[in-house]
Amino acid sequence: EDKVVQSPLSLVVHEGDTVTLNCSYEVTNFRSLLWYKQEKKAPTFLFMLTSSGIEKKSGRLSSILDKKELSSILNITATQTGDSAIYLCAVVGQGAQKLVFGQGTRLTINP
């Protein structure tokens, strides 16, 4: 069964700090890894990483896929209070249209 584990489960930092969130996976026939941000309601899409696109960046957020280590990191630099959210990692494997999610990392940014 496909599995995704995120760490840490919870993280509290001060505004301006840089954070790194981790995601490791076990999946049959890996196809892609996705990062989502969940505030109060719907998860919103951040990045998708594949074998042909192992690094993505958008503003202060960046993500890298390490296929050898079966893991990914999500970096957020110069954090702001608006970055406070649960960050979800998901993978797509053999069940091609199915996202398998990790349990999420709850990130809290204090002013």
Add this chain to the structure above:
Amino acid sequence: DTAVSQTPKYLVTQMGNDKSIKCEQNLGHDTMYWYKQDSKKFLKIMFSYNNKELIINETVPNRFSPKSPDKAHLNLHINSLELGDSAVYFCASSPWAKHEQYFGPGTRLTVT
């Protein structure tokens, strides 16, 4: 607005009742999904439809029955509700064969 929408946003009901949640997307996507998010925030897929055809059916009790009248709508009917059904239910959609899924705002179901 271009989005995935769900109704209702909140649903409080008693054990044994039957209830439905509706989902609509105007993104022009072919594939729609239902996910359940439990109290520990784990999001787990329940069903997926592509162009009105069921393609994913995870280990979900028979009391849950999805229905897709057209490719823009996917409804979820739940019979004989149980306490353990309390959760947030998310609808999502994606273009066919694309992995990036777009989520609705969720329906918080509370069974008392």
